[in-house]
Amino acid sequence: MTTKFIDRVKSKFASIVIDSHNFRGDQTLTVKKGSEIELFTFLRDDPELDFNFLMDLTAVDYMDRKDERFEMVYHLFSLKHNGRLRIKIPVSEDDCTINSICPIWKTANWYEREVWDLYGIKFNDHPDMRRILLYEEFKGHPLRKDYPINKRQPLIGPLN
Secondary structure (H helix, E strand, C coil), X not given: CCCHHHHHXXXXXXXXXXXXXXXXXEEEEEECCCCHHHHHHHHHHCCCCCCCEEEEEEEEECCCCCCCCEEEEEEEEECCCCXXXXXXXXXXXXXXXXXXXXXXXXXXXXXXXXXXXXXCCEEECCCCCCCCCCCCCCCCCCCCCCCCCCCCCCCCCCCC
């Protein structure tokens, strides 16, 4: 199995790569938080990579992890090379923020708002960081594993 995408990223960003693997053609890199803008700009603009399509981004809550409870997961696709790359970035609960990639891919806007709404991870320099699925009065972030399943929320009336 080829790891050309992983190898190319490691040649430029070796200092931030935590882990990498290739499983059935899906290449995955885990990188340190803080270099998102530089990394994702490189992934998009480098002709050997050309990841011009952000397929999805989401978060995962690993509640039992002590240091970095959350993980941001970005799924990228290169139309030119017909290849996928998954980027994972650990995020601690104490500093539950990460840089927005909206300046790189405009499609990240609503994905990041969804992650903020449901997990509570804030995106630095996001152009419109407000709830997208839940109403403004909603308390908490319901996809966190420690969110109380039987929590009562305030009722809201019609918006007219």
